[in-house]
Amino acid sequence: MKRVLVIVAHADDMEFMAGGTIAKMAGLGYDIREVIATNNERGTLDPAWDARFTAETRREEARRGAAVLGVDPGVEFLGYEDGRLSETPLNELRERCMRALRTHRPDVLFTWDPFAPYEEHGDHRSIALAATEAASFSHFPLYHPEHAQDGLAPHYVGERYFFAKSPRDANKTVDISEQIDRKIDALCEHVCQMEMTVMEAQAAVAASGLDVPFVSDADPTDYRPLIEAQINAWAASVGKRAGFAYGEEFRRQRFGGMERWLPGGEGLPDDV
Numbered sequence: 683m684k685r686v687l688v689i690v691a692h693a694d695d696m697e698f699m700a701g702g703t704i705a706k707m708a709g710l711g712y713d714i715r716e717v718i719a720t721n722n723e724r725g726t727l728d729p730a731w732d733a734r735f736t737a738e739t740r741r742e743e744a745r746r747g748a749a750v751l752g753v754d755p756g757v758e759f760l761g762y763e764d765g766r767l768s769e770t771p772l773n774e775l776r777e778r779c780m781r782a783l784r785t786h787r788p789d790v791l792f793t794w795d796p797f798a799p800y801e802e803h804g805d806h807r808s809i810a811l812a813a814t815e816a817a818s819f820s821h822f823p824l825y826h827p828e829h830a831q832d833g834l835a836p837h838y839v840g841e842r843y844f845f846a847k848s849p850r851d852a853n854k855t856v857d858i859s860e861q862i863d864r865k866i867d868a869l870c871e872h873v874c875q876m877e878m879t880v881m882e883a884q885a886a887v888a889a890s891g892l893d894v895p896f897v898s899d900a901d902p903t904d905y906r907p908l909i910e911a912q913i914n915a916w917a918a919s920v921g922k923r924a925g926f927a928y929g930e931e932f933r934r935q936r937f938g939g940m941e942r943w944l945p946g947g948e949g950l951p952d953d954v
């Protein structure tokens with residue numbers, strides 16, 4: 683059985699960027715785990731919420747969203763401050779990611795693409811670089827040899843799926859036509875984030891001067907129709923290019939690039 687580790691910055695990153703693919707892999711019996719770097723404590727527009735309440739709420743929503751996708755045995759939190767991950771030294775964050783890789787020993791890593799353009803969120807850029815570097819060197823015993831004292835052996839990560847809001851060099855589209863509803867279900871477990879998504883869309887529509895009653899008249903607590911519209915349109919535009927009703931796309935690297943040079947390498951199995 684293959685193991686998957688998802689390393690992200692925030693509670694809903696996985697659901698947004700790879701929820702359909704994760705649900706599909708879970709359906710194939712993969713063992714899937716998630717590491718979330720921050721406490722998510724700044725993810726609210728509600729002035730009545732304090733950081734501790736926001737962090738606790740989002741931790742619970744992360745567990746529920748992951749469970750809907752079939753992430754099992756579950757979610758681990760690294761505990762860094764939301765919105766300030768870039769202030770953590772890269773070496774420290776990379777060590778935490780390498781420790782996670784050596785602990786969970788995944789065949790497949792999912793994370794943000796450190797080389798995709800236009801990523802505005804510093805937390806995404808930081809975890810992307812740290813996780814990618816960690817996966818490049820986690821099989822080198824002299825990178826953090828102290829891990830051996832905790833019984834953690836070097837580990838080679840064979841496949842990496844990178845996701846991005848503006849993907850560059852995407853080379854893998856996963857057909858998520860059968861998982862699109864599960865992806866939306868999982869996102870809808872992130873209640874406070876989905877309410878915030880509606881409020882942000884309303885702010886955008888108001889600022890634009892457009893007349894879009896579907897958005898401006900929406901009740902943020904009844905967020906599902908707007909989330910469905912957003913996710914369906916995005917997944918349909920990605921899927922269309924590959925001939926699928928709905929898709930998610932990735933820049934994928936696997937087995938050190940041997941697909942390109944090993945005779946027969948292009949015939950490597952592809953599960954999704």
Ligand SMILES: [Zn+2]
Pocket residue numbers: 691692694695803806
């Ligand atoms: Zn995020």
